[in-house]
Amino acid sequence: MRKSAAILLLVLVLYWFTLSGYFDHTVLFVTGGLSVLAVVGLAARMNILDDETTPYFRFKSIGYFVWLFKEIVKANMAVVKAVLSPDMEISPSMFKVKMDHGTDLGRTTFANSITLTPGTISVEMEDGEILVHALLEEMTDLEGFKEMGVRSGKAVADPMNYVPKLAAKPKATKKRKGS
Amino acid sequence: MPTFLHYLNVSVAFLLLIGMALLLGRLLSGPTLYDRILAVNSFGTKTVLFLCVFSLIIGRADGIDIAILYALMNFIATIAVLKFFRYKALSMSLEDAHIDKPTVKTGTRKGGSKA
Amino acid sequence: MTLEIIQLVVSGAFLISGVFFVLAGAVGVLRLPDFYTRMHAAGMTDTLGAEFIIFGLMVQAGFTQTSLKLFLIAFLLFLTSPTASHAVADAAHHAGLKPLLGKFRAPNPAEVKANKVEKH
Incomplete structure (x- = not known):
């Protein structure tokens, strides 16, 4: 405090x-x-002086942001190529990525990193899963998500000890929830 | 005397305006509400960039303060509009919002007695 | 003099690549077929486009307060843009907007090109 x-x-x-x-x-x-x-x-x-309010900074996290920037540049190139080609060949898909971050900060960092990388967007966060929408087929690679999860966990001192695995790909018709 | 850097900035500002015009097309023709919100949000980001470039073109640093304000307002406006269309109201009852518990806790602490 | 040329080249490279990403994002928002895919194009504008343009301007401003303020804008955009993107996507998903899944190709390249020319 x-x-x-x-x-x-x-x-x-x-x-x-x-x-x-x-x-x-x-x-x-x-x-x-x-x-x-x-x-x-x-x-x-207001009793909000805790770890969430305080700006968080660690010198160790800088390495993560450098890595994230590299990933963002790579993903940007792929998305630009897909968008600007005359016949845009995209294959949008939605799938769930499991995550096991202990703290809210770790979860937020992971989900925001997914959204920051163009081509993948975290649509919904449930208990231990993130519903991800991916633009291209090469972005559904789960190893990449696992690496991002482990690295983001290390960056905010919240180690991720879970191997994220793919839940069943939802069908297109199942996604309608009824408004 | 205008330098080459000045012309570069002016052309960047014009290209940003073209990007904003393209986004206006999506804003007007977006089939769903969320397309429009997305277009407005992206338009706001481009406005921030345009303000930054513009304040360097006219050589006054004050414009950058406005850009900071615009960046924050853009975020808050997006969240507020989304919240409004989700709950059809900007206010929530205390039972729904789950904000009554911390308030009670604060009241029992010295913060409450001070007030 | 050489310093000015270096400044011009570095800042120009940042600005031009940033504007390229911003315009590509805007074209993508217009071209892509459905809401969730458009979000990716908008995210492209928010990340690399915005950061590159602001870094290019920071090179022009040098070590001044203006440069610090520009860095603050870049930091704020870096924090708020994914949050806003996630909020929009979450709201659309909650409202039951159906995503387009599976392989997609632009229906007829010639027709799309004609449309693009019309829109420009």
Whole structure:
């Protein structure tokens, strides 16, 4: 609690400096400091000063983002090729990927990484599964999802000890839920 | 004197405008509501990019603040519209939202007595 | 002088590739056959298109506050765009929108080309 308040304070001060850019203006300095303190105080009063509110950063995670960027570039190339070719040959499919992340942060990181990679979108999150919509056939490769899950788990210190496996591919007609 | 970089920025801004015009086509002809929301969301992202390029073209850094605001508003607007069409209301009753429990917990703590 | 040329080349490369991805995403949103597939094209705009354009502008701005603000925009887009995409897809799925599954080819290439020319 005290630690997350300190981190939140530091991040808010940096944020204020980024937005204002003033270092030598006394009035702005004081009012900025007061507003930062007010935000931290309100967060403490709302009782939301926990791991979820505090901005999360680890130097170890940078490697994951570099890897993710490489994956994003690769997937972008494939999607651009499919979209811009005159006869777009796409094979959309929907399937479930199992995941076993302990914390909400791990689950969010994994699902957001899937969505960030063009060609795959996490449509729905259930208990231990993500319903994924994939644009191309080569993106239904489960080994890739497993690698992404393991790496994203490592990045947020939430190891994934489960081998994700394919649940049955749903039929096209089964997906209608009735509005 | 306009430099080559300036012409580059201007052409980038024009190409972004063309992309926005293409998205307007999807916005007008989208068969479902969700196509339109998707088009609006993507249009907003392009607007943010256009504002960034534009503020560098006119040489005023103030435009970037507006771009930050627009990025945040775009996200919130998308979520709000989706929530509205899912629940047909922007407000939820306390029983549905499950937000009453933490509030009670806060009240018993020192935060409540302070207030 | 050489520094300016390097700045021009690097920033130009970033900007042009970013604009390419943005335009490809916009064309994809127009061309692709159904809502879920269009989301992929929109995601392409949100990730590489936006980040490349903003990095190109950061190269132009140099080490200034403008550059920091641009980085903040890139970071915010990086966080919010997948969340918004997931929210839209989840809402459509919840409402019962049926995805198009299986292999798909553009029905008649000549016809599609004619349509594209009409739309441009």
